[in-house]
Amino acid sequence: MKKVIRILLLCILLLSLCASAFAQDGDAETQQEAQNVPVLSSISFKNARIEGEFLPYVNEYELTLENPEVSPTLEDFKTEGKANLFINYIVDEAHRQTGICATLEFESGSTIYKFNYANADTYNVSSNNYLKGITGKCVEVYPEITRKTTNYRLYIPSDMTVLKLSGITEDVSAYCSIPAEIEIAPEQEPVLPVTVTASNGETRVYKFTVKRVDKTTQEVGELMSSEDFTTLAEDELIYRNPVFYIVIIGAALGIILVSIMISAAKRISVKAEDEEETEFFAQ
Numbered sequence: 338m339k340k341v342i343r344i345l346l347l348c349i350l351l352l353s354l355c356a357s358a359f360a361q362d363g364d365a366e367t368q369q370e371a372q373n374v375p376v377l378s379s380i381s382f383k384n385a386r387i388e389g390e391f392l393p394y395v396n397e398y399e400l401t402l403e404n405p406e407v408s409p410t411l412e413d414f415k416t417e418g419k420a421n422l423f424i425n426y427i428v429d430e431a432h433r434q435t436g437i438c439a440t441l442e443f444e445s446g447s448t449i450y451k452f453n454y455a456n457a458d459t460y461n462v463s464s465n466n467y468l469k470g471i472t473g474k475c476v477e478v479y480p481e482i483t484r485k486t487t488n489y490r491l492y493i494p495s496d497m498t499v500l501k502l503s504g505i506t507e508d509v510s511a512y513c514s515i516p517a518e519i520e521i522a523p524e525q526e527p528v529l530p531v532t533v534t535a536s537n538g539e540t541r542v543y544k545f546t547v548k549r550v551d552k553t554t555q556e557v558g559e560l561m562s563s564e565d566f567t568t569l570a571e572d573e574l575i576y577r578n579p580v581f582y583i584v585i586i587g588a589a590l591g592i593i594l595v596s597i598m599i600s601a602a603k604r605i606s607v608k609a610e611d612e613e614e615t616e617f618f619a620q
Contacts, residue, residue, distance in 0.1 A: 425437070497554055526549060
């Protein structure tokens, strides 16, 4: 009987050791996976200051606005690992901004960082219903949004069928009514209306005409994350188009050719007149 008990105790001990070893291996694998996950190493905002030190593995912070009436915008950020950063604004039931949500998306998932406004608890009634910007995944607005016009173009990848957009208003207390997700058919290029409502109820409607570029979502994501990225609106920048240089060179050559022809015509005309004058006086 004692031998049986000893054998059982030995088996239990061996099982415990195996379980402990497997657990350690699992923890090591988990730690290794965590080390390979991209993180946000730094971030800063215009018109706002992050309270305390920003740490990649801390996901929530307080954000103090320098001017509580003006919406903060992304100024700069850095990541460790290959990832894209997308900014959305957190609003309350009255559609007033209460913070910023920064989503770091990468191949294996995503990480969310929240920045709650520390000093935006009081709002003044305002008629400011201007849009400051539109953010979204792999999209670009052209030209840059200003107060001069309400008509813009929204450049998207060729294969995109779901738009995830977020509107930025000039005034923190204003509200931008834009769906979190907009489904569009392949190759469709609709006009998207976006309404901004001021805190006093006045509205302003913006129109964004969707334009597809000849690049996929993956290609656009890689392009926009590169340091050399400038714009998706290449066709808008005519001076970058080879046709532009051909037209300029052709026009210059045309002007030179016309100038030469006019000069030659004048010389022939003057020479003919001089010869006739000489013959006249000779008589």
